[in-house]
Amino acid sequence: MVGDVAIRVEGLVKRYGAVTALDGVGFEVRRGELFGLIGPDGAGKTTLFRLLATLLTPDAGRAEVDGCDIVREARAIRSRVGYMPGRFSLYADLSVEENLAFFAALFGVSVRDNYGLIEPIYRQLEPFRTRRAGKLSGGMKQKLALCCALIHRPSVLLLDEPTTGVDPVSRSEFWEMLARLRSEGISILVATPYMDEAQRCDRVALCDRGRLLAVETPDGVVASFDGVLYALSGREMFGLLAAARAEAGVEACYPFGAVHHLRVAREFDPERFRRRLLAEGFHEVGIRRVEPGIEDVFIKRMEHE
Amino acid sequence: MRTLPVLLEKEFRLFFRSPFLPKVVVLFPLMIMLVIPWVTTLDVRHIDVAVVDGDHSRTARRIIHKIEASEYFSLRGVEADYAAALRRLEAGEVDAILEIPYRFERNLTARSSEPVHIAANGVNAIKGSLGGQYLAAVVRESIAERIRELGGEDSAEGLVVVQNRYNPTLDYRFYMIPALMIMLLVMICGFLPALNLVGEKESGTIEQINVSPVGRWSFALAKLIPFWVIGLIVLGLVMIVARLLYGLAPEGSIAAIFLAAALFIFTMSGLGLGIANRSANMQQTMFVMFFFVMLFILLSGLVTPVESMPRWAQGLTRILPPRYFVDAMRALYLKGASIADLWVNYAALALFALAVNGWAALSYRKQL
Structure with missing residues (x-):
């Protein structure tokens, strides 16, 4: 029954009192896959991770991790899963090497046994071996946490927003490590609020308010976007947002970095819109066609919910 | 494990x-x-006492003497009448008043004497109640001694000896x-x-x-x-x-x-x-x-x-x-x-x- 599925989730429901954190979620992560959970805060990502890590029990539905049921075979899961919570949760007063040795010993292995697996990551931590974990930088903390989650060579890795609050360079390095771990045959479920990181996953699940909106490859997600998208820029960005939203052919307009993204109807004429904006007194107005990203898809899907 | x-x-x-x-x-x-x-410590020491001596007998002097000598009491004066002593109690200068009535000693042997009156300030409950009891003990002791001197029979109180076991000094x-x-x-x-x-x-x-x-x-x-x-x-x-x-x-x-x-x-x-x-x-x-x-x-x-x-x-x-x-x-x-x-x-x-x-x-x- 294990086969090529690392995580199987079926109709999973979790409620906290009146709040429904997960509302019938279902998906599968294949063995050796790097699977991303993309969604805003409050989408239920952390709840899903805690369920899969056996820290919570579901109210309905079922899930299997590495072929083990998360309720009945919780014990078996604990030795096969590496879990990295969203919040730094190693011992701040233990040094880097003490933390690593402690977690290795908890799982009944020695650091040496699986050193090969963590070596590329741990090499960067080596100079700070004796420093207390609480005194490391954000990026270093995440690397140490990843080492500790990997030291017993789990078959499935659960990473809850590992790159939140980490600088862009460290984030990029972190994803390179994940790609390498996948090549070692470890299945990875990773949550992130950063849409740009989704591009690095094999497949992603878009989630919002306890539901999955789509499960697709990143390219498939983008390809599913069936609208026309323009980027609007100018000197008076706030006024432009209001003007664009009032325009007839514009279906949606939202800030996107330094520009506004406009999702428009087929008959929309960008050049005429630009001239009218200039005539209305806006300065340096530019409008150009852009390719959609995952975030655009996400925003569109959320509207349709 | x-x-x-x-x-x-x-x-x-x-x-x-x-x-x-x-x-x-x-x-x-x-x-x-x-x-x-x-x-x-719950040991009460230095209880301020005013005595109203209406008797001026040897027994009365003995009681006053014992109060003076004890480290549990500080004698704050001998007043002429109860009203004066009460004023001092109200002013907080003394914690307890001991009133020895007129003809106390003379009536003693007849066992019909007016009782010795002790008034203690109960605001500080521990000091008041322990102070009152200590004073009563002093009076009892003095009376017993006086009766023995006068050749009377030993009162029962004289026979009671309290010894605190296991913590002898309490x-x-x-x-x-x-x-x-x-x-x-x-x-x-x-x-x-x-x-x-x-x-x-x-x-x-x-x-x-x-x-x-x-x-x-x-x-x-x-x-x-x-x-x-x-x-x-x-x-x-x-x-x-x-x-x-x-x-x-x-x-x-x-x-x-x-x-x-x-x-x-x-x-x-x-x-x-x-x-x-x-x-x-x-x-x-x-x-x-x-x-x-x-x-x-x-x-x-x-x-x-x-x-x-x-x-x-x-x-x-x-x-x-x-x-x-x-x-x-x-x-x-x-x-x-x-x-x-x-x-x-x-x-x-x-x-x-x-x-x-x-x-x-x-x-x-x-x-x-």
Whole structure:
């Protein structure tokens, strides 16, 4: 029954009192896959991770991790899963090497046994071996946490927003490590609020308010976007947002970095819109066609919910 | 159980690495032992007394003399009439008035004399009531002496001799020091494990433990054992202080004291752990712990004797572990009792220890 599925989730429901954190979620992560959970805060990502890590029990539905049921075979899961919570949760007063040795010993292995697996990551931590974990930088903390989650060579890795609050360079390095771990045959479920990181996953699940909106490859997600998208820029960005939203052919307009993204109807004429904006007194107005990203898809899907 | 040594090593490492805990478990008991025995005394001394002497007899002079000579009283003056003395009482200058009526001595032998009147200020209840009783004792003693001198038969009071056994000088310190040791064990062995565990909850480190294959008993024991060790070391430390500073050595065997203390420490630390297991944060833990500690200190005979409580409260003390420990500690320390004498206390403490620790281990859930 294990086969090529690392995580199987079926109709999973979790409620906290009146709040429904997960509302019938279902998906599968294949063995050796790097699977991303993309969604805003409050989408239920952390709840899903805690369920899969056996820290919570579901109210309905079922899930299997590495072929083990998360309720009945919780014990078996604990030795096969590496879990990295969203919040730094190693011992701040233990040094880097003490933390690593402690977690290795908890799982009944020695650091040496699986050193090969963590070596590329741990090499960067080596100079700070004796420093207390609480005194490391954000990026270093995440690397140490990843080492500790990997030291017993789990078959499935659960990473809850590992790159939140980490600088862009460290984030990029972190994803390179994940790609390498996948090549070692470890299945990875990773949550992130950063849409740009989704591009690095094999497949992603878009989630919002306890539901999955789509499960697709990143390219498939983008390809599913069936609208026309323009980027609007100018000197008076706030006024432009209001003007664009009032325009007839514009279906949606939202800030996107330094520009506004406009999702428009087929008959929309960008050049005429630009001239009218200039005539209305806006300065340096530019409008150009852009390719959609995952975030655009996400925003569109959320509207349709 | 395989993971127990690993967890224990981590606990001790973190304990000694903490900038605060090692100091607390040494300084806190020392502070308590150096300061508190001097200040928590129920011995009332220096009661200010005004005497209204309406008799001017030899008996009256003898009474006044005794009051002057006693270190329990300070004679603040002999007033002509009661009204003047009462004014001084109201002004707070004196705590008690002793009024010796006119013809007191002459009527004494006839046993029809007007009684000696003692008025004490009850605002400070302890000082008032003890002061009144002390004064009455002085008067009784003087009268008895006078009657003997006059060749009368010995009054019954003269025959009553009170001797305080086990604490011959009724030194309140000797009563308090074993109690202080117990309070220290309550604080250190109850609060520290609770704070330690709930600290892991707050810092999130417990999540990493919960997703590991660590068993419930290993986890609970790793949290408890360090505080058992610390509790016993603290007890040894304060016993040495009690011996060196206050000359109080246990009458009973030291092994018996440590056995009782160990059982009590198991109970307290188990309670702390169980409460922390069921709380989400420090505030909850602290509040619930304080609730229990208050009950334990006030309802266990630690400060006020169980025998003077109402019946229902006495019943209540039977379900509180410290009652058995307080009882045992005083008996061991002051009376030199043995384990055989106190087997009921030991058995009760052992039962509490088992029950509370079982509850603590079972209340640890890996799932939230």
